[in-house]
Amino acid sequence: MRAVLKEIRKHFKIYAMLVRMNIMSQMEYRANFVTGMMMEIGYLIVKILYVVVAYRAGRSIAGFTPDEVIVFVGTYVLLTGFYAGVFMMNLFQLPGLIQDGSFDMLMTKPVSLQFLATFRRSDIGIFLIDVTAGIILVSLGLSRLGSSAGLPRVLGYAFFVASGAAVGYALYLIPQSLVFRLLNTASIAELTDSFWDFNNVPMIVYGKVGKFIGVFVIPMFVITSFPALFALGRMSVLYAIWGIIAPVLFLTLARVCWKAGLRHYTSASG
Amino acid sequence: MSDVIAKYGRCFGVGLRNSFAYRINFAFSFLAALSPVVIQTALWTNLYKPGSADLLFGFNYVQMIAYTVIANLVSRLVRTGFEYEMNTDIRTGGLDRFLVKPIGYFGFRMSVFLGAKAAQTVLTGMVLAAAVAVMTAFLGFPLHGAAVATFAGSILVALMLNFLIFWCVGCVGFWLTEIGFLFEAVRIIIITASGGIFPLSVFGDLGERILDALPFRFTIQFPTEILCGRIPVHEAASGFALAGAWIAALALLDRFLWNRGVRRFAAVGS
Numbered sequence: 001m002r003a004v005l006k007e008i009r010k011h012f013k014i015y016a017m018l019v020r021m022n023i024m025s026q027m028e029y030r031a032n033f034v035t036g037m038m039m040e041i042g043y044l045i046v047k048i049l050y051v052v053v054a055y056r057a058g059r060s061i062a063g064f065t066p067d068e069v070i071v072f073v074g075t076y077v078l079l080t081g082f083y084a085g086v087f088m089m090n091l092f093q094l095p096g097l098i099q100d101g102s103f104d105m106l107m108t109k110p111v112s113l114q115f116l117a118t119f120r121r122s123d124i125g126i127f128l129i130d131v132t133a134g135i136i137l138v139s140l141g142l143s144r145l146g147s148s149a150g151l152p153r154v155l156g157y158a159f160f161v162a163s164g165a166a167v168g169y170a171l172y173l174i175p176q177s178l179v180f181r182l183l184n185t186a187s188i189a190e191l192t193d194s195f196w197d198f199n200n201v202p203m204i205v206y207g208k209v210g211k212f213i214g215v216f217v218i219p220m221f222v223i224t225s226f227p228a229l230f231a232l233g234r235m236s237v238l239y240a241i242w243g244i245i246a247p248v249l250f251l252t253l254a255r256v257c258w259k260a261g262l263r264h265y266t267s268a269s270g
Numbered sequence: 271m272s273d274v275i276a277k278y279g280r281c282f283g284v285g286l287r288n289s290f291a292y293r294i295n296f297a298f299s300f301l302a303a304l305s306p307v308v309i310q311t312a313l314w315t316n317l318y319k320p321g322s323a324d325l326l327f328g329f330n331y332v333q334m335i336a337y338t339v340i341a342n343l344v345s346r347l348v349r350t351g352f353e354y355e356m357n358t359d360i361r362t363g364g365l366d367r368f369l370v371k372p373i374g375y376f377g378f379r380m381s382v383f384l385g386a387k388a389a390q391t392v393l394t395g396m397v398l399a400a401a402v403a404v405m406t407a408f409l410g411f412p413l414h415g416a417a418v419a420t421f422a423g424s425i426l427v428a429l430m431l432n433f434l435i436f437w438c439v440g441c442v443g444f445w446l447t448e449i450g451f452l453f454e455a456v457r458i459i460i461i462t463a464s465g466g467i468f469p470l471s472v473f474g475d476l477g478e479r480i481l482d483a484l485p486f487r488f489t490i491q492f493p494t495e496i497l498c499g500r501i502p503v504h505e506a507a508s509g510f511a512l513a514g515a516w517i518a519a520l521a522l523l524d525r526f527l528w529n530r531g532v533r534r535f536a537a538v539g540s
Protein backbone atom coordinates (compact mmCIF):
# COMPACT_ATOMS: atom_id res chain seq x y z
CA MET A 1 0.00 0.00 0.00
CA ARG A 2 2.80 2.36 0.96
CA ALA A 3 4.57 1.59 -2.31
CA VAL A 4 1.39 2.39 -4.27
CA LEU A 5 0.95 5.72 -2.46
CA LYS A 6 4.60 6.55 -3.10
CA GLU A 7 4.13 5.79 -6.78
CA ILE A 8 0.99 7.97 -6.95
CA ARG A 9 2.82 10.82 -5.19
CA LYS A 10 5.71 10.49 -7.65
CA HIS A 11 3.33 10.71 -10.62
CA PHE A 12 1.58 13.76 -9.17
CA LYS A 13 4.97 15.46 -8.76
CA ILE A 14 5.89 14.61 -12.33
CA TYR A 15 2.52 15.86 -13.56
CA ALA A 16 3.08 19.18 -11.76
CA MET A 17 6.45 19.47 -13.51
CA LEU A 18 4.89 18.63 -16.89
CA VAL A 19 2.22 21.31 -16.38
CA ARG A 20 4.93 23.86 -15.51
CA MET A 21 6.91 22.95 -18.62
CA ASN A 22 3.79 23.23 -20.76
CA ILE A 23 3.02 26.68 -19.36
CA MET A 24 6.60 27.79 -20.06
CA SER A 25 6.40 26.47 -23.60
CA GLN A 26 3.02 28.16 -24.15
CA MET A 27 4.44 31.47 -22.95
CA GLU A 28 7.19 31.13 -25.53
CA TYR A 29 4.56 31.20 -28.30
CA ARG A 30 2.16 33.76 -26.86
CA ALA A 31 0.17 34.32 -30.04
CA ASN A 32 -0.65 30.61 -30.09
CA PHE A 33 -1.68 30.83 -26.45
CA VAL A 34 -3.94 33.84 -27.07
CA THR A 35 -5.49 32.47 -30.27
CA GLY A 36 -6.03 29.11 -28.53
CA MET A 37 -8.01 30.95 -25.86
CA MET A 38 -9.94 32.81 -28.57
CA MET A 39 -10.83 29.49 -30.18
CA GLU A 40 -12.04 28.08 -26.87
CA ILE A 41 -14.14 31.21 -26.29
CA GLY A 42 -15.68 30.61 -29.74
CA TYR A 43 -16.59 27.05 -28.76
CA LEU A 44 -17.91 28.37 -25.44
CA ILE A 45 -20.25 30.75 -27.28
CA VAL A 46 -21.63 27.80 -29.29
CA LYS A 47 -22.23 25.81 -26.08
CA ILE A 48 -23.97 28.76 -24.43
CA LEU A 49 -26.20 29.11 -27.52
CA TYR A 50 -28.02 25.99 -26.29
CA VAL A 51 -28.89 27.87 -23.09
CA VAL A 52 -30.01 30.85 -25.16
CA VAL A 53 -32.31 28.57 -27.17
CA ALA A 54 -33.79 27.07 -23.98
CA TYR A 55 -34.43 30.55 -22.50
CA ARG A 56 -35.77 32.14 -25.64
CA ALA A 57 -38.05 29.18 -26.29
CA GLY A 58 -39.27 29.69 -22.72
CA ARG A 59 -40.09 26.00 -22.30
CA SER A 60 -38.81 23.17 -20.20
CA ILE A 61 -36.74 20.50 -21.94
CA ALA A 62 -37.96 17.01 -20.96
CA GLY A 63 -39.06 18.35 -17.58
CA PHE A 64 -35.98 20.53 -16.96
CA THR A 65 -36.51 24.29 -16.74
CA PRO A 66 -34.12 26.66 -18.55
CA ASP A 67 -32.43 27.41 -15.17
CA GLU A 68 -31.79 23.69 -14.73
CA VAL A 69 -30.51 23.47 -18.30
CA ILE A 70 -27.87 26.09 -17.36
CA VAL A 71 -26.57 23.70 -14.69
CA PHE A 72 -26.27 20.93 -17.31
CA VAL A 73 -24.55 23.17 -19.86
CA GLY A 74 -22.30 24.66 -17.13
CA THR A 75 -21.18 21.19 -16.05
CA TYR A 76 -20.58 20.26 -19.68
CA VAL A 77 -18.44 23.40 -20.14
CA LEU A 78 -16.53 22.67 -16.91
CA LEU A 79 -15.72 19.09 -17.93
CA THR A 80 -14.76 20.27 -21.42
CA GLY A 81 -11.92 22.02 -19.57
CA PHE A 82 -10.62 18.59 -18.51
CA TYR A 83 -11.31 17.06 -21.91
CA ALA A 84 -9.76 19.78 -24.08
CA GLY A 85 -7.22 21.13 -21.61
CA VAL A 86 -5.91 17.93 -20.02
CA PHE A 87 -6.20 14.73 -22.05
CA MET A 88 -7.76 15.17 -25.51
CA MET A 89 -4.67 16.64 -27.21
CA ASN A 90 -2.49 13.82 -25.84
CA LEU A 91 -4.80 11.12 -27.16
CA PHE A 92 -5.08 12.75 -30.57
CA GLN A 93 -1.29 13.20 -30.79
CA LEU A 94 -0.59 9.51 -30.17
CA PRO A 95 -0.51 8.57 -33.91
CA GLY A 96 2.09 11.29 -34.52
CA LEU A 97 4.30 10.00 -31.67
CA ILE A 98 4.18 6.49 -33.07
CA GLN A 99 4.71 7.51 -36.70
CA ASP A 100 7.79 9.68 -36.01
CA GLY A 101 9.35 7.25 -33.55
CA SER A 102 9.12 9.57 -30.49
CA PHE A 103 7.06 6.95 -28.70
CA ASP A 104 10.29 4.95 -28.26
CA MET A 105 11.71 7.78 -26.15
CA LEU A 106 8.69 7.71 -23.85
CA MET A 107 9.12 3.96 -23.37
CA THR A 108 12.57 4.43 -21.95
CA LYS A 109 11.41 6.73 -19.10
CA PRO A 110 11.13 5.27 -15.59
CA VAL A 111 7.44 6.20 -15.22
CA SER A 112 4.17 4.66 -16.39
CA LEU A 113 4.12 4.75 -20.20
CA GLN A 114 0.35 5.25 -20.31
CA PHE A 115 0.65 8.16 -17.88
CA LEU A 116 3.41 9.83 -19.87
CA ALA A 117 1.82 9.27 -23.29
CA THR A 118 -1.64 10.45 -22.24
CA PHE A 119 -0.87 13.31 -19.81
CA ARG A 120 2.33 14.75 -21.34
CA ARG A 121 0.69 17.87 -22.74
CA SER A 122 -1.82 20.23 -21.20
CA ASP A 123 -3.26 23.62 -22.07
CA ILE A 124 -3.76 25.77 -19.04
CA GLY A 125 -5.51 28.53 -21.01
CA ILE A 126 -8.26 26.25 -22.33
CA PHE A 127 -8.58 24.54 -18.94
CA LEU A 128 -8.97 27.81 -17.02
CA ILE A 129 -11.46 29.34 -19.48
CA ASP A 130 -13.75 26.30 -19.46
CA VAL A 131 -13.52 25.55 -15.75
CA THR A 132 -14.15 29.19 -14.80
CA ALA A 133 -17.04 29.58 -17.26
CA GLY A 134 -18.47 26.24 -16.15
CA ILE A 135 -18.39 27.16 -12.45
CA ILE A 136 -20.00 30.55 -13.22
CA LEU A 137 -22.79 28.92 -15.25
CA VAL A 138 -23.49 26.22 -12.63
CA SER A 139 -23.53 28.81 -9.82
CA LEU A 140 -25.80 31.07 -11.88
CA GLY A 141 -28.23 28.24 -12.58
CA LEU A 142 -28.31 27.11 -8.95
CA SER A 143 -28.74 30.66 -7.62
CA ARG A 144 -31.64 31.29 -10.03
CA LEU A 145 -33.21 28.09 -8.75
CA GLY A 146 -32.74 29.34 -5.18
CA SER A 147 -30.60 26.31 -4.27
CA SER A 148 -28.01 26.74 -1.54
CA ALA A 149 -24.56 25.30 -2.25
CA GLY A 150 -23.85 23.56 1.08
CA LEU A 151 -20.61 21.65 1.69
CA PRO A 152 -22.14 18.16 1.09
CA ARG A 153 -23.53 19.31 -2.25
CA VAL A 154 -20.22 20.89 -3.30
CA LEU A 155 -18.25 17.78 -2.27
CA GLY A 156 -20.72 15.43 -3.97
CA TYR A 157 -20.67 17.55 -7.12
CA ALA A 158 -16.83 17.59 -7.08
CA PHE A 159 -16.84 13.79 -6.68
CA PHE A 160 -19.11 13.26 -9.69
CA VAL A 161 -17.07 15.77 -11.71
CA ALA A 162 -13.93 13.73 -10.92
CA SER A 163 -15.81 10.52 -11.73
CA GLY A 164 -17.00 12.05 -15.05
CA ALA A 165 -13.47 13.18 -15.95
CA ALA A 166 -12.14 9.65 -15.26
CA VAL A 167 -14.89 8.04 -17.38
CA GLY A 168 -14.24 10.59 -20.17
CA TYR A 169 -10.51 9.81 -20.16
CA ALA A 170 -11.20 6.06 -20.30
CA LEU A 171 -13.85 6.33 -23.00
CA TYR A 172 -11.58 8.36 -25.29
CA LEU A 173 -8.50 6.22 -24.60
CA ILE A 174 -10.22 2.95 -25.55
CA PRO A 175 -10.72 3.76 -29.28
CA GLN A 176 -7.33 5.49 -29.47
CA SER A 177 -5.59 2.29 -28.27
CA LEU A 178 -6.31 1.00 -31.79
CA VAL A 179 -3.52 3.32 -32.92
CA PHE A 180 -0.92 0.59 -32.33
CA ARG A 181 -2.63 -1.56 -34.97
CA LEU A 182 -3.94 1.08 -37.40
CA LEU A 183 -1.15 3.69 -37.05
CA ASN A 184 -3.49 6.46 -38.23
CA THR A 185 -6.61 7.07 -36.17
CA ALA A 186 -7.33 10.65 -37.30
CA SER A 187 -10.77 9.71 -38.63
CA ILE A 188 -11.66 7.83 -35.42
CA ALA A 189 -10.50 10.84 -33.44
CA GLU A 190 -12.72 13.19 -35.46
CA LEU A 191 -15.69 10.88 -35.03
CA THR A 192 -15.26 10.31 -31.28
CA ASP A 193 -14.59 14.01 -30.76
CA SER A 194 -18.02 14.80 -32.21
CA PHE A 195 -19.59 12.47 -29.60
CA TRP A 196 -18.43 14.81 -26.82
CA ASP A 197 -21.12 17.30 -27.84
CA PHE A 198 -23.89 14.84 -26.93
CA ASN A 199 -23.53 16.25 -23.43
CA ASN A 200 -24.49 19.76 -24.56
CA VAL A 201 -28.11 18.99 -23.67
CA PRO A 202 -29.52 17.02 -20.70
CA MET A 203 -29.40 13.26 -21.35
CA ILE A 204 -33.18 13.04 -20.83
CA VAL A 205 -33.76 14.42 -24.37
CA TYR A 206 -32.41 11.25 -26.01
CA GLY A 207 -35.35 9.04 -25.00
CA LYS A 208 -35.27 5.81 -23.00
CA VAL A 209 -33.08 3.78 -25.37
CA GLY A 210 -30.62 6.61 -25.99
CA LYS A 211 -30.41 7.32 -22.28
CA PHE A 212 -29.77 3.65 -21.43
CA ILE A 213 -26.99 3.36 -24.03
CA GLY A 214 -25.46 6.68 -22.96
CA VAL A 215 -25.48 5.76 -19.28
CA PHE A 216 -24.66 2.04 -19.16
CA VAL A 217 -23.16 0.94 -22.52
CA ILE A 218 -21.07 3.92 -23.70
CA PRO A 219 -21.39 6.00 -20.55
CA MET A 220 -21.07 9.46 -22.18
CA PHE A 221 -23.79 10.85 -19.92
CA VAL A 222 -21.96 9.78 -16.74
CA ILE A 223 -19.38 12.41 -17.71
CA THR A 224 -21.47 15.58 -17.46
CA SER A 225 -25.12 14.75 -16.79
CA PHE A 226 -24.41 12.90 -13.52
CA PRO A 227 -22.73 15.82 -11.70
CA ALA A 228 -25.55 18.12 -12.90
CA LEU A 229 -28.23 15.69 -11.72
CA PHE A 230 -26.52 15.53 -8.31
CA ALA A 231 -26.28 19.33 -8.05
CA LEU A 232 -29.98 19.61 -8.88
CA GLY A 233 -30.89 16.95 -6.31
CA ARG A 234 -32.45 14.80 -9.05
CA MET A 235 -30.07 11.87 -9.04
CA SER A 236 -31.49 8.38 -8.45
CA VAL A 237 -29.76 5.85 -6.17
CA LEU A 238 -29.04 3.61 -9.18
CA TYR A 239 -27.25 6.45 -10.97
CA ALA A 240 -25.32 7.36 -7.80
CA ILE A 241 -24.05 3.76 -7.48
CA TRP A 242 -23.24 3.61 -11.22
CA GLY A 243 -21.42 6.94 -10.92
CA ILE A 244 -19.09 5.26 -8.40
CA ILE A 245 -18.65 1.97 -10.29
CA ALA A 246 -18.33 3.30 -13.87
CA PRO A 247 -14.96 5.10 -13.46
CA VAL A 248 -13.35 2.04 -11.85
CA LEU A 249 -14.79 -0.29 -14.48
CA PHE A 250 -13.94 1.82 -17.50
CA LEU A 251 -10.48 2.84 -16.29
CA THR A 252 -9.71 -0.86 -15.87
CA LEU A 253 -11.07 -1.59 -19.35
CA ALA A 254 -9.02 1.27 -20.82
CA ARG A 255 -5.90 -0.11 -19.10
CA VAL A 256 -6.56 -3.58 -20.55
CA CYS A 257 -7.09 -2.11 -24.06
CA TRP A 258 -3.93 -0.02 -23.76
CA LYS A 259 -1.82 -3.01 -22.74
CA ALA A 260 -3.37 -5.22 -25.44
CA GLY A 261 -2.75 -2.50 -28.06
CA LEU A 262 0.83 -1.98 -26.90
CA ARG A 263 1.66 -5.61 -27.72
CA HIS A 264 1.17 -4.68 -31.40
CA TYR A 265 3.55 -1.72 -31.24
CA THR A 266 6.47 -1.80 -33.62
CA SER A 267 9.00 0.97 -33.51
CA ALA A 268 8.98 3.31 -36.49
CA SER A 269 12.62 4.19 -35.85
CA GLY A 270 13.78 0.57 -35.64
CA MET B 271 -8.23 32.93 -73.44
CA SER B 272 -8.09 29.18 -74.07
CA ASP B 273 -4.64 29.16 -72.38
CA VAL B 274 -6.12 30.74 -69.27
CA ILE B 275 -8.94 28.19 -69.22
CA ALA B 276 -6.49 25.31 -69.70
CA LYS B 277 -4.18 26.66 -66.97
CA TYR B 278 -6.86 27.07 -64.32
CA GLY B 279 -8.63 23.94 -65.55
CA ARG B 280 -5.52 21.98 -64.56
CA CYS B 281 -5.61 23.61 -61.10
CA PHE B 282 -9.26 22.58 -60.86
CA GLY B 283 -8.15 19.01 -61.70
CA VAL B 284 -5.54 19.14 -58.90
CA GLY B 285 -8.27 20.04 -56.39
CA LEU B 286 -10.52 17.31 -57.75
CA ARG B 287 -7.78 14.66 -57.46
CA ASN B 288 -6.85 15.86 -53.93
CA SER B 289 -10.43 15.45 -52.77
CA PHE B 290 -10.38 11.81 -54.00
CA ALA B 291 -7.12 11.22 -52.16
CA TYR B 292 -8.80 12.10 -48.84
CA ARG B 293 -12.21 10.56 -49.57
CA ILE B 294 -12.22 8.38 -46.42
CA ASN B 295 -11.61 11.45 -44.26
CA PHE B 296 -14.41 13.27 -46.05
CA ALA B 297 -16.74 10.30 -45.51
CA PHE B 298 -15.85 10.26 -41.80
CA SER B 299 -16.47 14.00 -41.58
CA PHE B 300 -20.03 13.22 -42.75
CA LEU B 301 -20.39 10.71 -39.94
CA ALA B 302 -19.08 13.35 -37.54
CA ALA B 303 -21.75 15.72 -38.91
CA LEU B 304 -24.38 13.28 -37.67
CA SER B 305 -23.71 14.17 -34.02
CA PRO B 306 -24.98 17.78 -34.14
CA VAL B 307 -27.98 16.61 -36.20
CA VAL B 308 -28.89 13.95 -33.59
CA ILE B 309 -28.32 16.35 -30.67
CA GLN B 310 -30.35 19.19 -32.17
CA THR B 311 -33.12 16.90 -33.43
CA ALA B 312 -33.48 15.48 -29.90
CA LEU B 313 -33.52 19.02 -28.49
CA TRP B 314 -36.15 20.34 -30.90
CA THR B 315 -38.30 17.22 -30.55
CA ASN B 316 -38.43 17.92 -26.82
CA LEU B 317 -39.07 21.63 -27.22
CA TYR B 318 -41.97 21.40 -29.69
CA LYS B 319 -45.39 20.41 -28.44
CA PRO B 320 -46.24 17.09 -30.15
CA GLY B 321 -48.89 17.09 -32.87
CA SER B 322 -49.48 20.84 -32.89
CA ALA B 323 -48.80 23.55 -35.44
CA ASP B 324 -46.38 25.01 -32.92
CA LEU B 325 -43.94 27.74 -34.02
CA LEU B 326 -40.55 28.33 -32.43
CA PHE B 327 -38.28 31.09 -33.70
CA GLY B 328 -40.59 31.31 -36.74
CA PHE B 329 -40.18 27.62 -37.69
CA ASN B 330 -42.64 24.78 -37.38
CA TYR B 331 -41.32 21.38 -36.27
CA VAL B 332 -40.77 19.94 -39.77
CA GLN B 333 -39.06 23.10 -40.98
CA MET B 334 -36.79 23.12 -37.92
CA ILE B 335 -35.72 19.49 -38.33
CA ALA B 336 -35.18 20.04 -42.07
CA TYR B 337 -33.18 23.19 -41.27
CA THR B 338 -31.00 21.26 -38.80
CA VAL B 339 -30.21 18.48 -41.29
CA ILE B 340 -29.69 20.68 -44.35
CA ALA B 341 -27.71 23.42 -42.57
CA ASN B 342 -25.28 20.85 -41.15
CA LEU B 343 -24.68 19.35 -44.59
CA VAL B 344 -24.32 22.75 -46.27
CA SER B 345 -21.93 23.86 -43.55
CA ARG B 346 -19.70 20.81 -44.30
CA LEU B 347 -19.89 21.45 -48.02
CA VAL B 348 -18.92 25.13 -48.02
CA ARG B 349 -16.15 24.64 -45.48
CA THR B 350 -12.78 25.98 -46.68
CA GLY B 351 -9.27 25.05 -45.53
CA PHE B 352 -7.07 26.78 -48.12
CA GLU B 353 -6.40 29.60 -45.62
CA TYR B 354 -4.00 27.29 -43.75
CA GLU B 355 -2.07 26.54 -46.97
CA MET B 356 -2.11 30.24 -47.81
CA ASN B 357 -0.65 31.02 -44.39
CA THR B 358 2.04 28.37 -44.83
CA ASP B 359 2.96 29.84 -48.24
CA ILE B 360 3.24 33.32 -46.71
CA ARG B 361 5.13 32.21 -43.58
CA THR B 362 7.62 29.90 -45.29
CA GLY B 363 8.18 32.15 -48.29
CA GLY B 364 6.66 29.56 -50.66
CA LEU B 365 4.46 32.31 -52.08
CA ASP B 366 7.40 33.67 -54.12
CA ARG B 367 7.03 30.68 -56.50
CA PHE B 368 3.66 32.03 -57.51
CA LEU B 369 4.77 35.66 -57.78
CA VAL B 370 7.24 34.84 -60.55
CA LYS B 371 5.10 32.28 -62.40
CA PRO B 372 2.52 33.19 -65.06
CA ILE B 373 -0.35 32.19 -62.78
CA GLY B 374 -2.38 34.26 -60.32
CA TYR B 375 -2.33 32.98 -56.75
CA PHE B 376 -6.00 33.95 -56.27
CA GLY B 377 -7.04 32.08 -59.42
CA PHE B 378 -4.90 29.08 -58.47
CA ARG B 379 -6.40 28.79 -54.98
CA MET B 380 -9.97 29.34 -56.22
CA SER B 381 -9.60 26.71 -58.99
CA VAL B 382 -8.18 24.14 -56.55
CA PHE B 383 -10.95 24.98 -54.03
CA LEU B 384 -13.71 24.61 -56.62
CA GLY B 385 -12.14 21.39 -57.93
CA ALA B 386 -12.15 19.88 -54.44
CA LYS B 387 -15.71 21.04 -53.88
CA ALA B 388 -16.92 19.53 -57.19
CA ALA B 389 -16.37 15.99 -55.92
CA GLN B 390 -17.67 16.82 -52.43
CA THR B 391 -20.80 18.38 -53.92
CA VAL B 392 -21.67 15.11 -55.65
CA LEU B 393 -21.31 13.14 -52.40
CA THR B 394 -23.15 15.80 -50.35
CA GLY B 395 -25.88 15.89 -52.98
CA MET B 396 -26.43 12.15 -52.62
CA VAL B 397 -26.54 12.33 -48.81
CA LEU B 398 -28.84 15.34 -48.99
CA ALA B 399 -31.16 13.60 -51.47
CA ALA B 400 -31.38 10.59 -49.13
CA ALA B 401 -32.04 12.84 -46.11
CA VAL B 402 -34.73 14.83 -47.97
CA ALA B 403 -36.38 11.58 -49.16
CA VAL B 404 -36.53 10.33 -45.55
CA MET B 405 -37.93 13.66 -44.32
CA THR B 406 -40.50 13.73 -47.11
CA ALA B 407 -41.60 10.16 -46.38
CA PHE B 408 -41.74 10.38 -42.57
CA LEU B 409 -42.28 14.08 -41.76
CA GLY B 410 -44.18 15.23 -44.83
CA PHE B 411 -41.40 17.66 -45.77
CA PRO B 412 -42.63 19.51 -48.89
CA LEU B 413 -40.14 19.58 -51.75
CA HIS B 414 -40.48 21.53 -55.01
CA GLY B 415 -38.34 21.18 -58.14
CA ALA B 416 -37.94 24.96 -58.46
CA ALA B 417 -36.63 25.13 -54.88
CA VAL B 418 -34.04 22.43 -55.68
CA ALA B 419 -32.81 24.35 -58.74
CA THR B 420 -32.65 27.64 -56.80
CA PHE B 421 -30.87 25.83 -53.95
CA ALA B 422 -28.21 24.59 -56.42
CA GLY B 423 -27.65 28.19 -57.55
CA SER B 424 -27.44 29.43 -53.97
CA ILE B 425 -24.78 26.78 -53.18
CA LEU B 426 -22.59 28.21 -55.96
CA VAL B 427 -23.03 31.68 -54.45
CA ALA B 428 -22.28 30.27 -50.97
CA LEU B 429 -19.05 28.62 -52.16
CA MET B 430 -17.94 31.83 -53.85
CA LEU B 431 -18.75 33.98 -50.80
CA ASN B 432 -17.09 31.62 -48.33
CA PHE B 433 -13.98 31.53 -50.49
CA LEU B 434 -13.82 35.35 -50.54
CA ILE B 435 -14.48 35.63 -46.77
CA PHE B 436 -11.72 33.15 -45.90
CA TRP B 437 -9.36 34.74 -48.43
CA CYS B 438 -9.65 37.92 -46.33
CA VAL B 439 -9.00 35.86 -43.21
CA GLY B 440 -6.01 34.16 -44.88
CA CYS B 441 -4.50 37.56 -45.78
CA VAL B 442 -4.04 38.19 -42.03
CA GLY B 443 -0.96 35.96 -42.44
CA PHE B 444 0.84 38.93 -44.05
CA TRP B 445 0.58 40.88 -40.80
CA LEU B 446 0.73 38.15 -38.13
CA THR B 447 3.57 35.65 -38.17
CA GLU B 448 1.96 33.38 -35.58
CA ILE B 449 -1.61 32.56 -36.56
CA GLY B 450 -2.03 29.66 -34.15
CA PHE B 451 -5.70 28.87 -33.69
CA LEU B 452 -6.97 32.20 -35.05
CA PHE B 453 -8.47 30.62 -38.17
CA GLU B 454 -10.37 28.08 -36.10
CA ALA B 455 -11.68 30.81 -33.78
CA VAL B 456 -12.84 32.88 -36.77
CA ARG B 457 -14.39 29.81 -38.41
CA ILE B 458 -16.53 29.03 -35.35
CA ILE B 459 -17.79 32.60 -35.13
CA ILE B 460 -18.53 32.74 -38.87
CA ILE B 461 -20.43 29.41 -38.81
CA THR B 462 -22.51 30.67 -35.89
CA ALA B 463 -23.20 33.97 -37.66
CA SER B 464 -24.09 32.04 -40.84
CA GLY B 465 -26.88 30.10 -39.14
CA GLY B 466 -24.82 26.90 -39.22
CA ILE B 467 -25.56 25.99 -35.61
CA PHE B 468 -29.06 27.40 -35.10
CA PRO B 469 -31.26 29.63 -37.30
CA LEU B 470 -30.36 33.29 -36.86
CA SER B 471 -33.80 34.00 -35.38
CA VAL B 472 -32.60 32.51 -32.06
CA PHE B 473 -30.55 35.70 -31.62
CA GLY B 474 -33.70 37.79 -31.32
CA ASP B 475 -35.00 40.54 -33.59
CA LEU B 476 -32.06 42.90 -33.19
CA GLY B 477 -29.44 40.14 -33.45
CA GLU B 478 -31.12 38.72 -36.53
CA ARG B 479 -31.36 42.15 -38.20
CA ILE B 480 -27.65 42.78 -37.61
CA LEU B 481 -26.64 39.31 -38.88
CA ASP B 482 -28.97 39.66 -41.87
CA ALA B 483 -27.03 42.74 -42.93
CA LEU B 484 -23.74 40.77 -43.02
CA PRO B 485 -22.64 38.41 -45.81
CA PHE B 486 -22.34 35.28 -43.64
CA ARG B 487 -25.97 34.15 -43.78
CA PHE B 488 -25.68 33.66 -47.55
CA THR B 489 -23.20 30.82 -46.96
CA ILE B 490 -25.53 28.56 -44.92
CA GLN B 491 -28.89 30.00 -43.87
CA PHE B 492 -29.91 31.36 -47.29
CA PRO B 493 -29.45 28.06 -49.25
CA THR B 494 -30.98 26.08 -46.38
CA GLU B 495 -34.08 28.28 -46.19
CA ILE B 496 -34.56 28.05 -49.95
CA LEU B 497 -34.61 24.24 -49.85
CA CYS B 498 -36.81 24.27 -46.73
CA GLY B 499 -39.31 26.39 -48.67
CA ARG B 500 -39.06 29.27 -46.19
CA ILE B 501 -37.79 31.60 -48.91
CA PRO B 502 -40.13 31.27 -51.90
CA VAL B 503 -38.32 30.98 -55.21
CA HIS B 504 -39.79 34.26 -56.53
CA GLU B 505 -38.50 36.09 -53.42
CA ALA B 506 -35.01 34.58 -53.63
CA ALA B 507 -33.97 37.04 -56.38
CA SER B 508 -33.48 39.90 -53.90
CA GLY B 509 -31.31 37.60 -51.77
CA PHE B 510 -29.19 36.69 -54.79
CA ALA B 511 -28.83 40.37 -55.65
CA LEU B 512 -27.63 41.20 -52.12
CA ALA B 513 -25.26 38.22 -52.14
CA GLY B 514 -23.93 39.43 -55.52
CA ALA B 515 -23.27 42.87 -54.01
CA TRP B 516 -21.37 41.23 -51.14
CA ILE B 517 -19.33 39.15 -53.60
CA ALA B 518 -18.32 42.34 -55.42
CA ALA B 519 -17.50 44.15 -52.16
CA LEU B 520 -15.49 41.24 -50.78
CA ALA B 521 -13.63 40.81 -54.09
CA LEU B 522 -12.55 44.46 -53.83
CA LEU B 523 -11.56 43.99 -50.17
CA ASP B 524 -9.61 40.83 -51.05
CA ARG B 525 -7.74 42.68 -53.79
CA PHE B 526 -6.95 45.57 -51.45
CA LEU B 527 -5.71 43.27 -48.65
CA TRP B 528 -3.67 41.17 -51.08
CA ASN B 529 -1.98 44.20 -52.66
CA ARG B 530 -1.15 45.69 -49.24
CA GLY B 531 -0.03 42.31 -47.91
CA VAL B 532 2.24 41.41 -50.83
CA ARG B 533 4.11 44.69 -50.29
CA ARG B 534 5.00 43.45 -46.79
CA PHE B 535 5.91 39.95 -47.98
CA ALA B 536 9.55 38.92 -47.66
CA ALA B 537 10.60 35.45 -48.85
CA VAL B 538 13.84 35.32 -46.90
CA GLY B 539 15.90 32.21 -47.66
CA SER B 540 13.23 30.40 -49.63
